[in-house]
Amino acid sequence: MHSSTVLTRRRAIAGAAGLYALPFGWGPAAAQGKGEPDQLDRILRSRVLRVAVPQEFPPFGFTRNGVVDGFDIAVARMLAGDLRVTLKIQPVASGDRLAALLEDRVDLIIASLGKTAEREREIDFSTAYAPTYMGIFGDASAGPADLAALKGRRVGVVRGSLEETELKAQAPQATAVAFDSSAPMLDAYVRRSIDAFAAGNVVAESIPDAAMRERIKRVAVLRQSPCYIGVRKREPRLLARVDEFLAHARSSQALMVNAMHWFKHSVSPEMFKDTKG
Structure with a gap:
């Protein structure tokens, strides 16, 4: 690929996130081989990309003034722009993400999705696009920061999330209180x-209330996520095409700029290196 084409494509990816007002410069890949159309063929022929995004999980996805927005929605826009197709987003609850994909309601999941052995038996995963960790967060004046300090304490989790699974496995002495999304969970914490x-x-670091953020400390890290x-x-071409997009989005720093916008706090460029995993 010529350097001018690469530059145009990088600008196109960034443009989809609102970083540049430039037209897209890299067309869809031609179908390879013969036989039945695969998912990438169907997306390119219909010119529509259906993506499951977070329903109410700021800063990854949320509704503001009637418009769905957030880090994951921006990534979905960038990918649709790179494919030169129309984006159709479907906000879903955390526990409905895999079902939406497996039931063919969407083509992809871009919804703060973590990888587990159980999930890998059902779907495939791209390279990582947002290196984050799961933690337990509480009042900075609540004493020592460790899992033992959670004995008998009520800890909020989003129902069906990896945080719920990890909390119950690592801190069974805590009382897990499940919520349908992060917004009511944080509201319950405030109350x-x-x-x-x-x-x-990034959920904890992006709480809009600055005073509330100052009162919060990390009690424990549950796992890198x-x-x-x-x-x-069995959609290798689509998976390869998504990974190709992510590689360009990382090298153009579009992912980094997107993260800096939505995650608020300083994010190390090392988080967005083009690595597998």
């Missing part, structure tokens, strides 16, 4: 109906 909450670090794009099994 002190729960003592702490389990979430991705990068975000991946979910793809149905």
Whole structure:
């Protein structure tokens, strides 16, 4: 690929996130081989990309003034722009993400999706696009920061999330309180109906209320939990095309700029190196 084409494509990816007002410069890949159309063929022929995004999980996805927005939605826009197709987003609850993909309601999952052995048996995963970790967060004046301090405490989790699974496995002495999304969970924390909450670090770091953020400390790290794009099994061309897009989005720094916008706090460029995993 010529250097001018690469530059145009990088600008196109960034443009889809609102970083540049430039037309897209890289057309869809031609179908390879013969036989039945695969998912990538169907997307390119219909010129529509259907993506499951977070329903109410700021900063990854949320509704503001009637418009769905957030980090994952921006990534979905960039990918649709790179494919030169129309984006059709479907906000879903955390527990409905895999079902939406497996039931062919969407083509991809871009919804703060973590990778587990159980999920890998059902779907395939792209390279990581948002290296994050899961933690438990609570009041900075609540004493020592460790899992033992959670004994008898009420800890909020999003129902069906990896945080819920990890909390129950690593801190069974805590009382897990499940919510349908992060917004009511954080509201319950503000009202002190729960003592702490389990979430991705960027969720805690992006709480709009600055005073509330200052009162929060990390009690424990549950696990490193990068975000991946979910793809149905036996769709190697679509998976390769998604990974190709992510490689360009990383090298153009479009992912980095997107993260700096939505995650608020300083993000190390090392997080967005073009690595597998």
